[in-house]
Amino acid sequence: xxxxxxxxxxxxxxxxxxxxxxxxxxxxxxxxAAELAxxxxxxxxxxxxxAEIASLGDTRDVLSIWSPPQTELGLTLSASDALxxxxxxxxxxxxxxxxxxxxxxxxxxxxxxxxxxxxxxMVFAAGMAIGTGRGVSPSSSGTTASATPTSAPAVGVSRxxxxxxxxRLRGELTRLATASAPAHPVAVRNTDDEAMTKRFRxxxxxxxERQRGESALRTAQLLRDIEIQRKxxxxxxxxxxxxxxxxxxxxxxxxxxxxxxxxxxxxxxK
Amino acid sequence: MTWTDEExxxxxxxxxxxxxxxLILRWERPIxxxxxxxxxxxxDARDVxxxxxxxxxxxxxxxxxxxxxxxxxxxxxxxxxxxxxxxKKRTPVSQVPExxxxxxxxxxxxxxxxVEExxxxRELSEVVEEAMALxxxxxxxxxxxxxxxxxxxxxxxxxxxxxxxxxxxxxxQGLSVLRxxxxxxxxxxxxxRRSGVN
Numbered sequence: 122x123x124x125x126x127x128x129x130x131x132x133x134x135x136x137x138x139x140x141x142x143x144x145x146x147x148x149x150x151x152x153x154a155a156e157l158a159x160x161x162x163x164x165x166x167x168x169x170x171x172a173e174i175a176s177l178g179d180t181r182d183v184l185s186i187w188s189p190p191q192t193e194l195g196l197t198l199s200a201s202d203a204l205x206x207x208x209x210x211x212x213x214x215x216x217x218x219x220x221x222x223x224x225x226x227x228x229x230x231x232x233x234x235x236x237x238x239x240x241x242x243m244v245f246a247a248g249m250a251i252g253t254g255r256g257v258s259p260s261s262s263g264t265t266a267s268a269t270p271t272s273a274p275a276v277g278v279s280r281x282x283x284x285x286x287x288x289r290l291r292g293e294l295t296r297l298a299t300a301s302a303p304a305h306p307v308a309v310r311n312t313d314d315e316a317m318t319k320r321f322r323x324x325x326x327x328x329x330e331r332q333r334g335e336s337a338l339r340t341a342q343l344l345r346d347i348e349i350q351r352k353x354x355x356x357x358x359x360x361x362x363x364x365x366x367x368x369x370x371x372x373x374x375x376x377x378x379x380x381x382x383x384x385x386x387x388x389x390x391k
Numbered sequence: 392m393t394w395t396d397e398e399x400x401x402x403x404x405x406x407x408x409x410x411x412x413x414l415i416l417r418w419e420r421p422i423x424x425x426x427x428x429x430x431x432x433x434x435d436a437r438d439v440x441x442x443x444x445x446x447x448x449x450x451x452x453x454x455x456x457x458x459x460x461x462x463x464x465x466x467x468x469x470x471x472x473x474x475x476x477x478x479k480k481r482t483p484v485s486q487v488p489e490x491x492x493x494x495x496x497x498x499x500x501x502x503x504x505x506v507e508e509x510x511x512x513r514e515l516s517e518v519v520e521e522a523m524a525l526x527x528x529x530x531x532x533x534x535x536x537x538x539x540x541x542x543x544x545x546x547x548x549x550x551x552x553x554x555x556x557x558x559x560x561x562x563x564q565g566l567s568v569l570r571x572x573x574x575x576x577x578x579x580x581x582x583x584r585r586s587g588v589n
Binding site: 187194 | 408411412415419420423424427428433436437440441444445448506512515516519520523534537538543544556559560562563564566567569570573577
């Protein structure tokens with residue numbers, strides 16, 4: 122239920138009296154001519170509503186003082202802005218492309234240089250750890266290699282090499298089991314073990330060499346990429362600095378001119 | 392020759408980039424002003440303005456002219472402002488620049504206004520910004536669209552997606568809060584009076 126303003130008896134009460142909608146319509150002169158005329162007639166006769174309208178009008182007068190800063194905008198679009206953007210634009214004023222960079226999924230945004238550097242270091246460290254781990258003791262390395270045949274491609278020993286080795290071992294064992302008792306069984310076994318160890322060592326050292334080569338190559342590629350990115354970044358920053366300097370210079374000039382104007386005006390007023 | 396918005400939109404849709412840039416030139420200032428008053432941050436307002444035109448440009452093929460270009464672009468801008476406020480999860484705090492730019496103000500105002508008056512005007516402007524920041528988002532947007540962009544109640548209702556009566560209520564409540572705050576901050580300026588209706 123609408124609240125009746127103070128000083129209003131039900132006898133002189135108009136449907137518009139104290140109605141926010143009616144008051145706002147009248148205040149902004151926004152409504153049908155008939156409605157505005159009816160509200161106007163009521164306001165003429167009602168001191169409370171007239172005072173309210175006047176007070177709101179004063180508030181509006183004060184609001185008109187507020188204006189946004191006079192920033193140079195200069196927005197423009199180019200044909201490339203119509204296409205999805207894959208990397209942020211390096212313009213000093215945030216560009217259209219930059220504004221949508223946040224909207225891109227993470228896998229489509231460009232990787233920062235520092236992240237690339239961290240990735241390169243991690244790859245290098247992992248390669249070194251694998252190589253060092255294998256080089257500690259030949260016997261433990263041999264155990265690892267034979268215990269994990271499924272990871273052969275990653276370690277560097279090929280699956281076919283391991284299969285051949287296993288076949289050869291089985292053959293040796295079968296041959297030993299079916300052969301007649303040897304004259305010097307311990308000596309024969311020792312000779313076989315030595316040959317086997319030598320073969321293992323040869324395979325492992327071969328694999329390590331290959332691994333090191335691959336790691337070095339990958340690291341070199343990453344370093345080259347980082348260097349290229351770094352040069353690009355430096356060029357972009359220099360470009361940006363140049364633009365900022367140009368803008369700042371223009372603003373300073375403008376400021377000086379305005380200050381001169383002000384001084385002149387103050388002098389004239391005196 | 393001056394093209395209408397509709398003509399420029401049609402030319403832009405057929406691939407004329409210059410036409411769209413003319414639309415930007417025509418509307419960048421109001422859109423920036425709207426964004427600044429709604430979110431209260433100069434840099435972010437500029438970003439919102441840029442993003443508004445970019446989105447409009449990309450959505451141009453789907454714009455069939457069912458609404459005025461200005462209404463359409465205002466709607467995009469308001470949606471972006473709303474996203475911004477939601478993202479920041481805070482009531483916009485008006486940004487008052489540190490550097491007092493009296494010379495610029497003087498150049499704008501004309502020779503009759505003294506330095507004291509300029510300072511007073513600036514202070515009052517800051518009070519208005521503060522008061523605006525107190526309003527809930529819907530009320531603030533309604534007041535801004537009405538006061539500074541001269542929209543009709545119906546246009547605001549369309550933009551805000553609410554009934555016309557709600558717009559009027561928001562305006563009345565918003566103005567009442569602003570009046571109260573302005574009276575508290577500057578009693579001499581906002582003395583209650585009983586006459587003077589225009």
